[in-house]
Amino acid sequence: MALSETYKKIAADGIWHNNIVFSQNLALCPLLAVTGTATNGLGMGLATLVVMIASNGLISVARHLIPNEIRIPIFVLLIAALVTLVDILMNAWAHELYKVLGLFIALIVTNCALLGRAEAFASKQAVKPALWDGLMMGLGFTLVLVALGATREILASGTLFANASVLLGSSFKFLEITVIPNYQGFLLMALPPGGFIMLAFFNRW
């Protein structure tokens, strides 16, 4: 009972109470860079989610080996190696997906949220909760990215999930909606300042 309570708390923290963007205010750089459309947000979110689970797991496994004084260089080393590995392997074995997500994978290295989770959680916890935390934090991040991407996309070009079939396969064509037909477009929202403005609104609310 107590155990499942712990996991529930990790889930609630990851998705909402301690959300990477809204509460921790981390990972803003990739956030602003890719949330021009909901599809891009989803792609970045999923890629981050996978890498975060892996990095949390790896660091939790090695937590007794890592001395406190040099933990940051080791975290950075592990995360960078992991991201590069994912980048190479995806390029070779999932090339179609890589052409869409490749841009985001490299961006994950600079994602301080991973380092943040390694420092604040994975390095102090057993493997299972660390993996769970990675999944939940990743989900929370994905949710924010999709929400912000969707809002900006609707305001900027009047569509939602444009090109989703490129990312998810043609069976997801139904996601591609034109919300506002004959929309004139609102360029500011597609550009980085639009990301800042929208994020400010989100945070305020």
Added chain:
Amino acid sequence: MTQDTEWLKQVKTLSDKTLVWLKAWLAPEHLAGLRPTLKFQTGVLAGFALMASVLLGVTNCSTESTIQQRLNEDLKHTLAEVIPAELYDNDLLSDTTTIASAEYNIAADETLVYLAKKSGQVTAVAFKFTAPDGYSGAINMIIGIDKDGNVLGVRVLSHKETPGLGDKIETSKSNWILAFVGKSLAKLTPSQWAVKKDGGEFDQFAGATITPRKTVQAIYRSLQLFKAHQAQLTLQ
């Protein structure tokens, strides 16, 4: 036979011993004692760095050829878009030649030309070129030209133009770039190789003039490059 089992037994006890020792060494309490020592810290950092580099090196070596293959497939795909399949029966990727292109301002001193051949005769060529002066950086393109100098197709490979305005040069955003098909230096005068705003033949985009202007100019230069080497290329 007996000697064999004896030897196996020895190996087994040795590996058991190592395992017990490793377990004791990796025990959290033991590691906690080691962690503050400088020797251990140096070793751990070096160990992790070694592990990471070996892992990445092995992965890179084992996937290099696969990645190259994927990139070749991509290139073939792109080439197929600018040269119709019925024009050639050779392998475009291996039938190439290099021409000097320094004076044509397409961001390369030498350009690799893919030769499309049907029964040994060159029917068309394709090459990558760049408009170095796009609105926000270089616009990388590929063009297919038939042996008489008519454009078979142009595609934008990568660019940094403004999303929503300048990115209409992509086929996924608009059909603008298809307007070049069938055009040639012979059919249009030099002044017609420009956007309408400059008195030429080609549409500009509302809110973005520089992107299409520079694209048209680069395509014009690439055709001039082809014309300068036409005899040499089509005789190969």
